[in-house]
Amino acid sequence: EPEVTQTPSHQVTQMGQEVILRCVPISNHLYFYWYRQILGQKVEFLVSFYNNEISEKSEIFDDQFSVERPDGSNFTLKIRSTKLEDSAMYFCASSEGGMNTEAFFGQGTRLTVV
């Protein structure tokens, strides 16, 4: 069964460093998303991406964040200068798009900023 895969499963980085989280969406999907979940809190939407551009973003997704689809298979989230409060689980998701379609999530990358 097709699935969204994320690497690495766990990333530890020093405050101020850049980090790139990687995702391989389901191959025929056209819409891609990043969500995050701080420990003990809700899953929060960060950004959606379609046709090589951001289609929607939340207030969390500030200038420190960027997304890219560098090739036909990968979808990345970059955090330029990590802060302690960026520590969270980051989930990638993908969907075919449209009102009657479901998004499928990866297993997440646990980012720990020290």
Place this chain on the structure above:
Amino acid sequence: DAKTTQPPSMDCAEGRAANLPCNHSTISGNEYVYWYRQIHSQGPQYIIHGLKNNETNEMASLIITEDRKSSTLILPHATLRDTAVYYCIVRALNTDKLIFGTGTRLQVFP
């Protein structure tokens, strides 16, 4: 976005049906109801979604009231592996993002 209300927690005996309610009284006519679950800190898992009619798949059934102001997710024969947080989400018309609430923590016991 239409707001949803779910009980914070529920218990269910293994092998019995788990019925998880959700209120969404402000839902608009073309907004879909989605259900996801999250086991521990894993990625949210899609379960089922619907608009007006009842829906069933290999995981669950979704019963939507005629006025669409509430719905119930039914796991027909709950197992210990169904212990998770279940999220009822109404997706707004002009977006495909999902707004997660706090969900219902379902505990299935032997």
